[in-house]
Amino acid sequence: MKITLDQDKCVASGQCVVAAADVFDQRDEDGIAVLLTAEPPADQATDTRHAASVCPALAIHIQE
Amino acid sequence: MTSTVESAGESPAAVPRFPMTRAAGCPFDPPPTAVAQQKQAPLTRVRLWDDSTPWLVTRYAEQRALLADPRVSADINRPGYPLQVALPPGGGSASFVLMDDPEHARLRRMVTAPFAIKRVAALRPAIQGIVDELIDDMLAGPKPVDLVEAFALPVPSLVICELLGVPYADHDFFQDNSKIVIKRDAGPEQRMGAQRALLGYLDDLMGRKLADPADDLLSGLAERVRSGEMTRNEAAQMGVLLLIAGHETTANMIALGTLALLEHPAQLELLRDSDDPKLVASAVEELLRYLNIVHNGRRRVALEDIEIAGERVRAGEGLIIANDIGNRDPDAFPDPDRLDIERDARHHVAFGFGVHQCLGQPLARLELQVVYSTLYRRIPALRLAGDIERVPFKHDGNVYGVYELPVTW
Numbered sequence: 001m002k003i004t005l006d007q008d009k010c011v012a013s014g015q016c017v018v019a020a021a022d023v024f025d026q027r028d029e030d031g032i033a034v035l036l037t038a039e040p041p042a043d044q045a046t047d048t049r050h051a052a053s054v055c056p057a058l059a060i061h062i063q064e
Numbered sequence: 065m066t067s068t069v070e071s072a073g074e075s076p077a078a079v080p081r082f083p084m085t086r087a088a089g090c091p092f093d094p095p096p097t098a099v100a101q102q103k104q105a106p107l108t109r110v111r112l113w114d115d116s117t118p119w120l121v122t123r124y125a126e127q128r129a130l131l132a133d134p135r136v137s138a139d140i141n142r143p144g145y146p147l148q149v150a151l152p153p154g155g156g157s158a159s160f161v162l163m164d165d166p167e168h169a170r171l172r173r174m175v176t177a178p179f180a181i182k183r184v185a186a187l188r189p190a191i192q193g194i195v196d197e198l199i200d201d202m203l204a205g206p207k208p209v210d211l212v213e214a215f216a217l218p219v220p221s222l223v224i225c226e227l228l229g230v231p232y233a234d235h236d237f238f239q240d241n242s243k244i245v246i247k248r249d250a251g252p253e254q255r256m257g258a259q260r261a262l263l264g265y266l267d268d269l270m271g272r273k274l275a276d277p278a279d280d281l282l283s284g285l286a287e288r289v290r291s292g293e294m295t296r297n298e299a300a301q302m303g304v305l306l307l308i309a310g311h312e313t314t315a316n317m318i319a320l321g322t323l324a325l326l327e328h329p330a331q332l333e334l335l336r337d338s339d340d341p342k343l344v345a346s347a348v349e350e351l352l353r354y355l356n357i358v359h360n361g362r363r364r365v366a367l368e369d370i371e372i373a374g375e376r377v378r379a380g381e382g383l384i385i386a387n388d389i390g391n392r393d394p395d396a397f398p399d400p401d402r403l404d405i406e407r408d409a410r411h412h413v414a415f416g417f418g419v420h421q422c423l424g425q426p427l428a429r430l431e432l433q434v435v436y437s438t439l440y441r442r443i444p445a446l447r448l449a450g451d452i453e454r455v456p457f458k459h460d461g462n463v464y465g466v467y468e469l470p471v472t473w
Contacts, residue, residue, distance in 0.1 A: 057418070
């Protein structure tokens, strides 16, 4: 699984952090999402997929 | 209203009126006409107060697709935008909620930092303190008591005042005015007056934050005014928006959510007797889905022709994206009319979707988690004082809920 995050699209909802805190974080200054790991381990796959599905800005893309 | 529409079903000119009326005795369910529209098609037409006939987007998948579509505009001043009431002379509000990118993104990013997950999570002890204190007062006071006045409204009001840096002593003033702003049947004069009063209040407060900044959200905005990133008027508008959005919605979720749980005692018991914070979080998501207190639809207008679900939405046509019905779409939520706090409802659209999704959702979720995990445990015998038939529901409001909720224990 490979993840890309489009920070220009991100609206700082933080829903990715709630869904997968080991994969996503937020910048302190504006809450824009930050990718902690572009290739999360297999046990994070479900949470990561969920993060992508609840992202309101469709800013998270997953390549399986 | 409902029966007129249904009996006129054979005529092609019959377009149901929107907003629609809930069925008597079903205070938590979407209006029957809306449910019928959803069964009929993902996109149907409705007739508004001004006789315009925008699309009603009824199904979950199409709602998410359109709310996230850059060819769809949230700009209230565009021709074809499905207005709830006539625009005042000179155009609509200057709130970023009713703007498109890049202006929307520029302004929204000025206030996203305080709503980041970790910043909000740090407020948990303060929110718990507010909730505990209000429950102490309730337990010490007379009963029955109106839960709205004693608890549901003060919780989010105290929290948003603390976050923004608004003196809570002024809460009567801004609660009275914001009630008028969101009341559906308030006249345009009355609504504008209330808006002006709130804007004047926030502008004055912004002046004080400019002179004497503190560690709060409004002082953060004042700093941006000083650095030239935004105008003082933009900052004051933002303050009004956050103040209104911050207390009215959550207050309704607390009171209506409590009533829904009281009417589903097995679910309430499950929540009350569990120590699992995950169940509390899941109960919050399910109640947000089930109740979806924003019942007037997210309003948009198409910028281009859009092909969706076998329909062509033409440029300039209005869209009403009815998230309350979307959250009851059986394709997205099996057995959607059942309140089930153990289901995974996290993908609901109660906060909207797309770039305009509710900014305050992390705060709302946290407040509701603290409330729902504390109130019923501390007052296990909590019950409705009187008949549900006597509870005054906000059928005329832009945010659905109850005006009063008499409870006892």
